[in-house]
Every structure is written in C-alpha cells, then in structure tokens.
Amino acid sequence: MLTKQIQIAFIATANLTLSVLSTTLHPTATHRAAPPVMCEWYRRNYACGHHFTGASEWCYRYSQTQKRCKVVVTQVDYDSSVCKSCMKKGVKTEVPWEHMIDRSKFDPNQE
Numbered sequence: 001m002l003t004k005q006i007q008i009a010f011i012a013t014a015n016l017t018l019s020v021l022s023t024t025l026h027p028t029a030t031h032r033a034a035p036p037v038m039c040e041w042y043r044r045n046y047a048c049g050h051h052f053t054g055a056s057e058w059c060y061r062y063s064q065t066q067k068r069c070k071v072v073v074t075q076v077d078y079d080s081s082v083c084k085s086c087m088k089k090g091v092k093t094e095v096p097w098e099h100m101i102d103r104s105k106f107d108p109n110q111e
Contacts (some may be wrong), residue, residue, distance in 0.1 A: 053073065
C-alpha cells in the first residue's frame with residue numbers, strides 16, 4: 001500500500017515536471033529574450049600592440065540582410081600573447097650558443 005502511494009506521488013511529480021518543461025520549451029512562449037538591437041563587437045588587444053575586432057553576437061537585422069551594423073566596441077579584452085601575424089614572423093630569442101651555429105649553408109641570399 002505504501003509503495004503504491006509513493007509511485008502515485010512520483011508519477012504526479014513527474015507529470016507536473018513534464019508539463020512545466022513543455023510550457024517553458026514551447027515555441028510560442030512569450031518569454032523569449034529579445035534579439036540585440038545592434039551587433040555586439042569586442043576588441044582583443046595583444047601584447048605586441050596589435051588588436052583584433054570581431055563580433056561576439058550578430059543582431060536580428062544582420063541575420064536577415066547580412067549587412068553589418070556600425071562597429072561599436074562594447075567589450076575590450078587584453079591578451080598577454082602576441083598576435084598570429086607576429087607569431088608567424090618568428091620573433092626568435094637568441095640563445096647563448098648562437099655564435100657556434102653555421103647558418104651560411106641555409107641562407108638563400110648567399111651564392
């Protein structure tokens with residue numbers, strides 16, 4: 001008898017939970033967050049002095065027309081690393097034994 005009461009209570013709770021979930025996940029719910037009015041832009045400043053500006057979120061107008069809004073940076077991030085272009089340049093640190101390395105055979109400018 002006690003197990004039947006527990007089962008009935010569990011089923012009632014599960015049904016209540018399902019009905020709450022179904023109402024909150026219903027596509028016609030009026031609780032949806034409003035899309036941003038403008039695109040949200042961020043800027044990442046690197047240690048080398050360069051910066052990158054990108055969109056963190058596109059607005060509704062952009063998703064419909066593919067036309068970007070005016071860039072208004074709303075968030076600035078600071079990164080302690082160098083940007084990719086500076087990384088590709090290969091800023092090499094000199095090692096103490098550099099004077100011992102013969103680089104003449106690898107230099108394409110030498111004849």
